[in-house]
Amino acid sequence: MRQYTASGDASKLRFGVVVSRFNHLVSVKLLEGCRCELEKRGAGPDDIDVAWVPGAFEIPHAARTLARSGRYDALVTLGAVIRGGTPHFDYVCRGVTDGVREVIRDTSVPVAFGILTVDDVEQALARAGGSEGNKGEEAARAAVEMARLGPQLMASPAAPEVDARRSESGEESR
Ligand code: INI
Numbered sequence: 001m002r003q004y005t006a007s008g009d010a011s012k013l014r015f016g017v018v019v020s021r022f023n024h025l026v027s028v029k030l031l032e033g034c035r036c037e038l039e040k041r042g043a044g045p046d047d048i049d050v051a052w053v054p055g056a057f058e059i060p061h062a063a064r065t066l067a068r069s070g071r072y073d074a075l076v077t078l079g080a081v082i083r084g085g086t087p088h089f090d091y092v093c094r095g096v097t098d099g100v101r102e103v104i105r106d107t108s109v110p111v112a113f114g115i116l117t118v119d120d121v122e123q124a125l126a127r128a129g130g131s132e133g134n135k136g137e138e139a140a141r142a143a144v145e146m147a148r149l150g151p152q153l154m155a156s157p158a159a160p161e162v163d164a165r166r167s168e169s170g171e172e173s174r
Pocket of ligand 1: 020022023054055056057058079080081082083084088089092
């Protein structure tokens, strides 16, 4: 059995962070958690670029642009979608989750999902540095791990098969 585990070392990696301005109070806390975690793991301040977008629905577009630039080892997406009294919540949630998944599928750049989908502001704040931790930190850790894991998997003996399957499915390469 061959196993691959990635280190949590963020040094010499470049990160793009896309963060939604909607529910700004929550977003800044998620961003701070993310930034601290990346820097704690060795990323330099100049190796972290942050793109602010109006709302979570706009996150996939900016993430796709950053991913296609080829400048980043991984991206982190941050924001909070808070349930209101209308179905709008469901459409925004679906748009952002489907959109982020499509960016990963189409570009092969790892994208960590640090977007809260919650019932109220209290639940959001609890997950943005409160009693439930900080999902921005968690997303940063996932981004580092995936940025390190990808090259290991590509260098593995299984990689040629992975490449062949990718080109059969018409997937873009980075
Ligand atoms: N965007 C969010 O990031 N969080 C929300 O809770 C939210 N709600 O509730 O409406 C939200 N809506 C805005 C949406 O993301 C777009 O910015 C808007 O529809 C313009 O395209």
